[in-house]
Amino acid sequence: MLQYTIRRLLSLIPVMLIVSIIVFLIVHLTPGNPAYLILGEDSSQESIEQLEVQLGLDKPMVVQFFSWIGNVLTGDLGQSVYSSEPVTQIIIDHLGPTFSLMVISLVLTLLVAIPTAIFVVWKRNTALDPIFISISLLGVSIPEFWFAMLMVLCFGVAIPIFPVAGYIPVAEGAINWFYHLFLPAFVLAAVEIGLVARMLRDGMLESVNQDYTRTAKAKGVKESIVLMKHVFFNALIPTTTVIGTTIAGLLGGTVIIETMFTIPGIGQLLIDSIYRRDYPVIQGVILFIAAIYVLVNLLVDLLYAVLDPRIRYD
Amino acid sequence: MLEVKNLKVHLDTASGIVKAVDGVSFHVKAGETVGIVGESGSGKSVLAHSLMQLNPVPPATYPQGEIIFENRNLLDLKEKELRKIRGNEIAMIFQDPMSSLNPVFKIGNQLMEAIRTHQSMSRQNAEEKALELLKDVGIPDPKSRLNDYPHQFSGGMRQRVLIAIALACQPKLLIADEPTTALDVTIQAQILELMKDIQKKYGTAIIIITHDLGVVAQLADRVLVMYSGRIVEEGITGDIFYHTSMPYTWSLLRSLPRLDSDIHQRLKSIQGQPPNLVDPPKGCNFSPRCPFVTEQCLEVDPSLVDRGNGHRAACILSESEYEERKHEIQDIEREGVEQ
Ligand SMILES: Nc1ncnc2c1ncn2[C@@H]1O[C@H](COP(=O)(O)OP(=O)(O)OP(=O)(O)O)[C@@H](O)[C@H]1O
Numbered sequence: 314m315l316q317y318t319i320r321r322l323l324s325l326i327p328v329m330l331i332v333s334i335i336v337f338l339i340v341h342l343t344p345g346n347p348a349y350l351i352l353g354e355d356s357s358q359e360s361i362e363q364l365e366v367q368l369g370l371d372k373p374m375v376v377q378f379f380s381w382i383g384n385v386l387t388g389d390l391g392q393s394v395y396s397s398e399p400v401t402q403i404i405i406d407h408l409g410p411t412f413s414l415m416v417i418s419l420v421l422t423l424l425v426a427i428p429t430a431i432f433v434v435w436k437r438n439t440a441l442d443p444i445f446i447s448i449s450l451l452g453v454s455i456p457e458f459w460f461a462m463l464m465v466l467c468f469g470v471a472i473p474i475f476p477v478a479g480y481i482p483v484a485e486g487a488i489n490w491f492y493h494l495f496l497p498a499f500v501l502a503a504v505e506i507g508l509v510a511r512m513l514r515d516g517m518l519e520s521v522n523q524d525y526t527r528t529a530k531a532k533g534v535k536e537s538i539v540l541m542k543h544v545f546f547n548a549l550i551p552t553t554t555v556i557g558t559t560i561a562g563l564l565g566g567t568v569i570i571e572t573m574f575t576i577p578g579i580g581q582l583l584i585d586s587i588y589r590r591d592y593p594v595i596q597g598v599i600l601f602i603a604a605i606y607v608l609v610n611l612l613v614d615l616l617y618a619v620l621d622p623r624i625r626y627d
Numbered sequence: 628m629l630e631v632k633n634l635k636v637h638l639d640t641a642s643g644i645v646k647a648v649d650g651v652s653f654h655v656k657a658g659e660t661v662g663i664v665g666e667s668g669s670g671k672s673v674l675a676h677s678l679m680q681l682n683p684v685p686p687a688t689y690p691q692g693e694i695i696f697e698n699r700n701l702l703d704l705k706e707k708e709l710r711k712i713r714g715n716e717i718a719m720i721f722q723d724p725m726s727s728l729n730p731v732f733k734i735g736n737q738l739m740e741a742i743r744t745h746q747s748m749s750r751q752n753a754e755e756k757a758l759e760l761l762k763d764v765g766i767p768d769p770k771s772r773l774n775d776y777p778h779q780f781s782g783g784m785r786q787r788v789l790i791a792i793a794l795a796c797q798p799k800l801l802i803a804d805e806p807t808t809a810l811d812v813t814i815q816a817q818i819l820e821l822m823k824d825i826q827k828k829y830g831t832a833i834i835i836i837t838h839d840l841g842v843v844a845q846l847a848d849r850v851l852v853m854y855s856g857r858i859v860e861e862g863i864t865g866d867i868f869y870h871t872s873m874p875y876t877w878s879l880l881r882s883l884p885r886l887d888s889d890i891h892q893r894l895k896s897i898q899g900q901p902p903n904l905v906d907p908p909k910g911c912n913f914s915p916r917c918p919f920v921t922e923q924c925l926e927v928d929p930s931l932v933d934r935g936n937g938h939r940a941a942c943i944l945s946e947s948e949y950e951e952r953k954h955e956i957q958d959i960e961r962e963g964v965e966q
């Protein structure tokens with residue numbers, strides 16, 4: 314297992330290298346001059362050129378890339394051209410809200426999806442199942458930004474029970490923290506709830522007709538325990554993959570949701586940096602998101618071995 | 628102890644109502660071993676599962692009949708009362724040991740679940756009981772095996788574990804649905820031996836379902852022959868084998884390979900396919916394939932008729948007519964071989 318983990322971690326190196334090349338190219342091939350943006354419209358040609366030299370933008374792209382990647386390897390993601398702060402520090406500063414948002418939506422996803430799936434499977438021969446399928450399909454297909462606006466309208470404007478903007482750190486009160494994040498976290502979770510619940514239901518329906526389920530019933534075990542123990546844990550194995558992509562999906566979703574709910578997290582940082590053509594920050598954030606994505610997937614693979622005793626990585 | 632009266636089990640499928648069990652009556656006495664034999668698709672498994680109502684609903688429905696177990700009709704019981712019987716008074720072992728254990732839980736967990744569902748017992752005591760059961764069914768080094776997962780066991784060992792699970796509460800009746808079909812011959816013999824030992828030790832009544840007549844000959848006191856959802860012959864094992872009195876059983880016995888038979892003699896498989904259970908033929912269900920068939924067979928649906936000594940057969944031919952036809956057929960075949 315340890316050997317497998319190390320092997321997998323090593324295999325992440327080429328992946329991350331390719332990601333960094335792509336990130337660098339996308340950022341640098343996008344039109345727009347950062348020096349011009351920073352100095353404003355009526356700056357002189359001279360001062361722009363001076364700033365370009367200062368930022369290293371006058372050098373060939375290959376040289377820029379290697380000096381950047383060299384620094385990245387030492388843990389230095391560079392400095393913001395906008396605020397001159399180190400990029401690593403900026404990312405750390407914005408981590409709290411995003412992390413909070415993701416944790417709450419993930420917990421919300423599991424808390425809603427798991428009981429729903431179990432209930433639907435329990436009532437599998439009723440009209441509940443087709444209704445569930447329609448709703449989960451709806452959940453998966455609704456665009457996030459549209460659902461966000463709908464929720465803001467319903468619970469922020471029409472019945473104003475939830476705040477629709479702002480962020481309060483946990484340190485200043487867990488209840489207030491949760492209260493401010495609930496609506497955006499729910500919007501973020503909506504898609505994932507549909508996905509996870511559907512996956513779990515499919516897996517459970519398959520498991521319900523397996524021989525081992527019949528054995529459990531023949532022992533005299535209660536239907537509810539048969540479903541929650543024997544059927545559920547077998548269905549959880551294929552669902553883990555979906556939960557892995559869910560976490561990645563949540564990370565992507567934060568970009569839109571944080572902007573709409575003005576939450577000062579990684580997503581908003583990314584959008585702001587793009588407006589400012591703050592190359593080092595854009596590169597740093599995307600690289601960071603990619604790293605999280607890849608690590609989550611590795612974690613899911615390892616979790617597989619824990620859930621399914623038949624899988625052994627050695 | 629168990630008395631099944633005119634039981635019908637229908638399966639509601641897209642292609643119509645499958646009459647998988649169509650009016651079956653039989654009884655099992657305490658401590659007795661009853662064999663149920665029949666071709667694939669004759670409804671043996673559906674019948675076995677219906678005794679504990681383990682057929683998935685839908686498609687299964689029980690439109691008619693009674694299953695009287697110790698003076699209670701199981702078909703009338705509520706789910707909760709039925710649960711108290713499942714695994715406790717009636718237990719079952721299944722056809723495929725490879726898939727009948729849950730792959731994600733340890734053997735110990737699955738065994739202790741069977742114990743603790745019906746007996747309030749501390750974890751510690753349940754574990755001791757589980758160890759004892761594993762020892763009883765002949766699993767070596769049971770202590771360390773408790774913490775193994777099913778995939779770490781061979782097919783024969785898994786079937787032993789499943790037998791241990793079935794024995795957890797010392798049931799009065801054990802239903803074994805083709806317990807050895809998926810196993811190789813040596814292991815088959817061991818499992819059958821184990822079942823005999825268990826019966827001797829606990830006095831459990833056993834219903835053994837199989838399409839292997841050899842298994843029945845070894846274990847059963849009485850035999851039921853099933854064809855297209857019905858019992859077509861019933862009697863003590865010796866009578867069924869040596870005084871067969873209806874054509875289906877006769878054909879079934881002839882399709883068996885025998886060690887003492889002439890190697891040039893071909894096995895006489897039963898011609899044709901079992902009937903469609905959605906829309907069975909008019910008259911006797913076996914008539915389209917029956918070598919004894921008469922004109923009357925196409926019209927009259929025979930019921931089980933007592934032939935004495937608890938021997939019953941469903942055939943309109945009388946004993947003497949049956950014997951006469953049998954000799955005619957054998958003569959014709961002999962001539963065919965000589966030519
Ligand atoms: N879930 C189901 N849905 C539809 N038809 C079924 C179902 N289960 C069984 N059947 C049908 O019921 C009939 C009896 O099946 P059953 O499994 O009892 O046969 P069997 O005698 O046990 O055969 P085998 O020796 O192959 O195990 C068959 O015709 C089968 O096709």
Ligand SMILES: [Mg+2]
Binds near residue numbers: 671673
């Ligand atoms: Mg069967």
